[in-house]
Amino acid sequence: MDKKIILGIETSCDETAAAVVDSGTKIISNIVASQASLHATFGGIVPEVASRQHILAISTVINAAMSESEMKINDLDGIAVTYGPGLAGSLLVGLNAAKGLSFGSSVPLLPVNHLEGHVYATWLNESNKLEEIDFPLLCLIVSGGHTDLALMSAHGQFKLINRTRDDAAGEAFDKAARVLGLGYPGGPEIQKAAEKAKGTEKPFPRPKVKNSNDFSFSGLKTSLIQRAVDKRIYPREDDTCVDSELINEISFAFQEAVVDTLVDRTLKVASELSVKGIIVSGGVAANSCLRSRIEEKSPLPVVMPKPALCTDNGAMIASAGYFKFKELPLTKWDLDILPGLRIGEQGF
Ligand code: KG4
Ligand code: ZN
Secondary structure, three states: OOOOEEEEEEOOOOEEEEEEEEOOOEEEEEEEEEOHHHHHOOOOOOHHHHHHHHHHHHHHHHHHHHHHHOOOHHHOOEEEEEEEOOOHHHHHHHHHHHHHHHHHHOOOEEEEEHHHHHHHHHHHOOOOHHHHOOOOEEEEEEOOOOEEEEEEEEOOEEEEEEEEOOOOHHHHHHHHHHHOOOOOOHHHHHHHHHHHOOOOOOOOOOOOOOOOOOEOOHHHHHHHHHHHHHOOOOOOOOOOOOOHHHHHHHHHHHHHHHHHHHHHHHHHHHHHHOOOEEEEEOHHHHOHHHHHHHHHHOOOOEEOOOHHHOOOOHHHHHHHHHHHOOOOOOOOOOOOOOOOOOOOOOOO
8 A cells, every 4th residue: 555644543442542653653643532530430431421422532632633643634545443343332433533534535434443453553663573573473362352362364364263252351350450449440450459469369270261272251250259258358348458468469369360371372372373473462461461471481472562552542543454455445434333343354
């Protein structure tokens, strides 16, 4: 594609985000308005609140991304937007904003799968090991809603190999943090608590699915709840005595169980598929324990986006749009949201 300046728009969950990216690799502007503090009051994402907040923020966020890039709409070669997977009411806001901009400017609309976007955050690294690694790559995508292992055979070519049978890794972190009385989003809170632990609690079991490389985190969540009940820290009453060292140690043991499971399964599948390298992406890829453990244990090169680009942003959507559409497509005006879209699927 010789056309290269792409605006990326992302509203699939609780971040309203827009970015301008050159050639799929160079960030010109990147604006993320997080709703996390709004949802924190409820201990998790409230879909209706998320959707309404996107409506309030979307124009400001897109205008900020455009003005920071010092470009005009007609300087753009494409408008990439997430159309799935995600929360229906949230996806609708970004998709309609992108369609409106595309219609008004005649800049083509590039539909992007959010999960493929997470993988492309890796192409935004300043110095990129990816240039020295050939396809096929194994992608571990670990977010609030997904834990997928996908084979990437070429740009834009993904095949889902394994996934979680129940909770996603990020969801497990969020639920664990809630049980332990830590804040939302739970992943960074569990990481912080684990880093403060002086000793270790009894290890949690490493969850396995019989005869499969799929993931399952719901049993681990139940073990954590049971431990918290036994230690009288959950359910939390007014007179519950909060032993923060105990919470730190449980957080440490829980994080170890999630990280070991993710790393061991990824390395096993990578070896079975004889891939040339591994990409780790999605919000949970910001976890420092996961990042260091997989680099330490992997015999293959491992590439990850920098932590700030692991969580949802518009730059990764712009990058995915650039690499996916070698030929600029004709805008598909009847494009609809696909909340249950899987990696590797187009759905239309
Ligand atoms: O990719 P993302 O921003 O949104 C979705 O597409 O879901 O991922 C959000 C998830 C949340 O569950 C959050 O707790 C988790 O990523 N997360 C982390 C860390 N930072 C974010 N989990 C573990 N450790 C972190 N440092
Ligand atoms: Zn995401």
